Amino acid sequence: MTLLKRRGEALSVLALLLITVGLGFVFEGHHQDRSYLGYRIAQNLHEGQGFAYNLGEQPTLYDATDPLYAVLLSLMTPLNANLPQIGNWSGIAAIWLGGLFVFALTHRAGWMTSLAAAGIYITFPVLWIALGLDVTLWLTLCLCSLWFTVKEWGIAAAFLLGIATLL
Helix, strand or coil: CHHHHHHHHHHHHHHHHHHHHHHHHHHCCCCCCCHHHHHHHHHHHHCCCCCCCCCCCCCCHHHHCCHHHHHHHHHHCCCCCCHHHHHHHHHHHHHHHHHHHHHHHCHHHCHHHHHHHHHHHHCCHHHHHCCCCCHHHHHHHHHHHHHHHHCCCHHHHHHHHHHHHCC
16 A cells, blocks of 8 residues: 555656646746846846846836845856746746645645645646746745644744745
8 A cells, every 4th residue: 555655646746747847838938028027137136237127227126026036047047048938947847846845735635635736736827827927936935834834844934934035
């Protein structure tokens, strides 16, 4: 029974990954207009210009994008200069990780129920519409914090909630 359960869990994680990547390819070209504000700030930050939208003007970070997200995008710029693509694929990864945390949070109900719950989460349309924004990363941090809370790792949970406030 344990082997069947572990096999079911492993196949569930694989199924969640395949569904997420498949949806990722469908939504890869979807971009919110608002996300381009963040991309421009991330590019300027990467080039050492600070959190400015227009060079030489006051930083507009809090009006345009979130600080942690801008920093993460700027750090990923050397991997790929295409910020919309980086924003979307980091969002896709965050959706999958969020799905894994939903799977872990609902694990006591059985792996099939956990798979269904995580499947509902990763296929929820609003997550995919919000690609390029910080929404998916924020949700993943919050879900991870909940998982830490269930595991009674209060310090880690509080730390992640603090990080989430930067989004």
